[in-house]
Amino acid sequence: xxxxxxxxxxxxxxxxxxxxxxxxxxxxxxxxxxxxxxxxxxxxxxxxxxxxxxxxxxxxxxxxxxxxxxxxxxxxxxxxxxxxxxxxxxxxx
Amino acid sequence: xxxxxxxxxxxxxxxxxxxxxxxxxxxxxxxxxxxxxxxxxxxxxxxxxxxxxxxxxxxxxxxxxxxxxxxxxxxxxxxxxxxxxxxxxxxxxxxxxxxxxxxxxxxxxxxxxxxxxxxxxxxxxxxxxxxxxxxxxxxxxxxxxxxxxxxxxxxxxxxxxxxxxxxxxxxxxxxxxxxxxxxxxxxxxxxxxxxxxxxxxxxxxxxxxxxxxxxxxxxxxxxxxxxx
Numbered sequence: 001x002x003x004x005x006x007x008x009x010x011x012x013x014x015x016x017x018x019x020x021x022x023x024x025x026x027x028x029x030x031x032x033x034x035x036x037x038x039x040x041x042x043x044x045x046x047x048x049x050x051x052x053x054x055x056x057x058x059x060x061x062x063x064x065x066x067x068x069x070x071x072x073x074x075x076x077x078x079x080x081x082x083x084x085x086x087x088x089x090x091x092x093x
Numbered sequence: 094x095x096x097x098x099x100x101x102x103x104x105x106x107x108x109x110x111x112x113x114x115x116x117x118x119x120x121x122x123x124x125x126x127x128x129x130x131x132x133x134x135x136x137x138x139x140x141x142x143x144x145x146x147x148x149x150x151x152x153x154x155x156x157x158x159x160x161x162x163x164x165x166x167x168x169x170x171x172x173x174x175x176x177x178x179x180x181x182x183x184x185x186x187x188x189x190x191x192x193x194x195x196x197x198x199x200x201x202x203x204x205x206x207x208x209x210x211x212x213x214x215x216x217x218x219x220x221x222x223x224x225x226x227x228x229x230x231x232x233x234x235x236x237x238x239x240x241x242x243x244x245x246x247x248x249x250x251x252x253x254x255x256x257x258x259x260x261x262x263x264x265x266x267x268x269x270x271x272x273x274x275x276x277x278x279x280x281x282x283x284x285x286x287x288x289x290x291x292x293x294x295x296x297x298x299x300x301x302x303x304x305x306x307x308x309x310x311x312x313x314x315x316x317x318x319x320x321x
Contacts, residue, residue: 008180008195008196009180009181009265010180011252012250012251012266013250013251015250015267016265016267061266061267061272062265062266063194063195063196063265064195064198
């Protein structure tokens, strides 16, 4: 069980959160110009990193905000937490 | 919201706990199925956990942009107090208890009537905001007694230790697989938390109540019938 630091509410149990997959996936600006492979890449294919992985979490039983987490997929240790729209260091991107 | 129900049949026992007192015909509390006082000492012979419903309050969900000064000023003038901006903070004016739910979301609990809510909606129309009356949709269960932290911890992942859960604080969390808002009830001197208000959706209130009664059987439980 993870203990996750919500950027608003502070440290809470994983029970209160829901997982939202890999973070920082940008929707293509003009999907109509993509071929099937590129569109499929965007929709379905994700990195399967061993090590630090940027992912989205939602504090669904709390403040209901989405935010980003850098988590080590080997040790499960959470390296950092930052709000949506911020870069991993915490500065607005 | 308030309607009179026909008197219910008296039950002598509830879940093996001794039940006393008459059944009163009254407003429709979501705890209608357990509308009998319960008083069952625990293994040590004392009552460690007491709870009662605080029914029929006005609950209003307010959403708006905390950076919009027009919205914030409007809220302050209507509530008589500034909306709390610190996460999980609770502030109180003479008429309202205001709980922080999110960076742009608050819960207002009070005793206002329908006219006040219409006034709210009209006033907040000036800014990009939402006012939703939740009064019929949720209720409050107040849980106290010296063992309340232990009883709640049986089904709640939140840290309820005094250094983590402080006076004038609230927290949305899960209790017994149900989304709840916990609000601290301070001691009279304002230092320390003596009880907790569990704000829960109406349809889950009965489940939460029964879970609490069951979880508190060991330390002794007392349940008061809501009095209007």
